Amino acid sequence: SLPAAVKIIEVGPRDGLQNEPQTIPANVKIELVDRLSQAGFVNVEAASFVSPKWVPQMATSTDVMAGITRRPGTIYSALVPNMKGFEGALAAGVDEVVIFAAASEAFSQRNINCSIAESVERFRDVARAAKENNMRLRGALSCAFGCPYQGEVTADSVADVTMQLRDLGCDEIDIADTIGVATPRHVQTIMQRAASVFPIDCLSGHFHDTYGQALANIYASLEVGITIYHASVAGLGGCPYAKGATGNVATEDVLYLMQGLGIETGIDLDAVVDAGQFISAQLGRKPASRAGNAIAAK
Numbered sequence: 001s002l003p004a005a006v007k008i009i010e011v012g013p014r015d016g017l018q019n020e021p022q023t024i025p026a027n028v029k030i031e032l033v034d035r036l037s038q039a040g041f042v043n044v045e046a047a048s049f050v051s052p053k054w055v056p057q058m059a060t061s062t063d064v065m066a067g068i069t070r071r072p073g074t075i076y077s078a079l080v081p082n083m084k085g086f087e088g089a090l091a092a093g094v095d096e097v098v099i100f101a102a103a104s105e106a107f108s109q110r111n112i113n114c115s116i117a118e119s120v121e122r123f124r125d126v127a128r129a130a131k132e133n134n135m136r137l138r139g140a141l142s143c144a145f146g147c148p149y150q151g152e153v154t155a156d157s158v159a160d161v162t163m164q165l166r167d168l169g170c171d172e173i174d175i176a177d178t179i180g181v182a183t184p185r186h187v188q189t190i191m192q193r194a195a196s197v198f199p200i201d202c203l204s205g206h207f208h209d210t211y212g213q214a215l216a217n218i219y220a221s222l223e224v225g226i227t228i229y230h231a232s233v234a235g236l237g238g239c240p241y242a243k244g245a246t247g248n249v250a251t252e253d254v255l256y257l258m259q260g261l262g263i264e265t266g267i268d269l270d271a272v273v274d275a276g277q278f279i280s281a282q283l284g285r286k287p288a289s290r291a292g293n294a295i296a297a298k
């Protein structure tokens with residue numbers, strides 16, 4: 001049977017916006033984050049303390065964190081690649097630090113300029129500092145289902161890096177389809193493998209929708225007991241180091257699915273549709289959410 005409730009992490013302000021070529025002012029990002037927290041998300045990925053030379057769009061992260069109105073009960077998370085990023089995140093009052101590794105050696109090099117083993121060494125200090133400061137620690141695992149640079153990624157490497165993130169003390173681990181290539185049976189195999197080394201209720205599905213499989217992959221993950229999902233309002237996004245990859249699955253579509261399945265999310269779908277309209281208007285385009293556009297057209 002499917003779970004009665006799921007947690008949805010809204011990643012639009014980070015994963016969604018990080019790859020936008022036009023500079024988005026901090027006040028627009030702040031309004032987006034605030035609209036999302038008010039819609040009821042218990043976790044909003046709001047920022048990224050990475051090198052501005054690598055990801056210029058995230059250079060406003062300190063301003064964004066300073067400008068938002070904190071909703072009690074919402075965890076604000078941010079990506080942190082190293083101790084320099086950690087200092088920024090700590091000063092900005094981030095609640096949850098996200099260290100991000102890859103199941104693919106080639107992607108690790110392109111994305112964070114080091115090997116998987118080197119990244120785990122860097123994350124050791126970040127993880128310790130996060131714990132010392134009573135911050136939550138999440139680990140993201142990119143390319144768990146395929147890599148744009150090396151192609152195939154094995155279940156063994158997923159399990160191996162999941163164990164390394166676990167041993168760093170991660171409270172939650174994201175199994176990510178960075179380039180949206182996975183299909184449902186593959187997803188179930190990988191999720192079950194990850195769940196053999198980390199508690200299943202602390203594993204999440206992070207699906208990009210490049211090949212239109214994300215909702216099917218979420219349903220497949222529900223069937224094997226995954227209860228945390230990442231989604232991006234209006235389907236915003238893409239990773240700058242995964243060429244051609246589109247945004248995350250649209251939050252509105254995920255909420256519509258959950259509603260239909262009778263699965264509790266605690267999130268106001270109409271408010272998310274409005275937030276999607278807001279940010280898409282700022283970007284000068286139509287939201288990439290099927291459900292969102294259908295609801296807005298009513």
Ligand code: HMG
Pocket residue numbers: 015018048049050051052053054055079081082084085086100111112113140141142143176177178179206208238239240241
């Ligand atoms: P590097 O060039 O090897 O780092 O980059 P470095 O330590 O040699 O430093 C180079 C310069 O960057 C120095 O400045 C540092 O101070 C600065 P300079 O002396 O030249 O003026 N620097 C920083 N500045 C600000 N904040 C920092 C920071 N660190 C160094 N934290 C590094 C290594 C990891 C920093 C770089 O590769 C980087 O920032 N990568 C980020 C890549 C990224 O953000 N990718 C997208 C997010 S991952 C993703 O989207 C996947 C996910 O959604 C899941 C999925 O879908 O798979 C999570």
Ligand code: MG
Pocket residue numbers: 015176178206208239248
């Ligand atoms: Mg992503």
